[in-house]
Amino acid sequence: MAQTEFTQFDDRELAHLCAAIDYLFGKGGVLARNVVSKGLGEPSFPYDANNPYIRVSGVRKPGK
Template identity: 50%
Template sequence: MGRIFKNLILLVVMTGSSAVGAAAEDFPAYWRKTMTNDPQTNFYLAEALKPLPNKNAETIKVVRLSLIAGNLCLGAAVDRRTGEAFLQRAGYNRLRGKTWDEAVFLADDWFKYFNYRSLAHLCAGIDYIFGPEGKLVPNLVKPGKGEPKGSYDPQNPYLRLPPLRKPNG
């Protein structure tokens, strides 16, 4: 009886995990219609291009977008030289104290409800944002495949984004 029970549990675990894996491999097909490199059809891309009211917050938003795109999108990578030049031009290393706190607060508000759907649409529009003729910072992120690295989990669609570290302490 004990052996049968153990085998039954093993069978349930094996079939359950394969069903979850199969369901989590790809995202819903209806997302594909809006996962474009065009802000007219890609709402998330259009939202990413809207400037924030504070120049420093906009800089932090661009940094976060590039790090997300470069690390969470399949085949994408951040160009370090272009990134460092952008940070220097934008004055990122001079942000400190209350200026840093206000900018991070405004920028983080944009990412408050960042989920897998947002990521999938961002990955699809990387070239428009950061490509050779990118609207935010040209050549900052190599586009890759236009899809997220991880699989979609409808039970847990929200992504926890780590906070940015303050420059120079």
């Protein structure tokens, strides 16, 4: 199954997905600004397979 997934992997689709995320949530995001930022490719926290959720800081309420 993994071999099939990697042989059918499309780099352009991944690039479009990343561009869309940056457009919506990046520095000048249309939907929400500064939710995500470019990184160095290394996670800033250890990955736990038993708890795959990523904790993010709270979102400020408008006007505060």
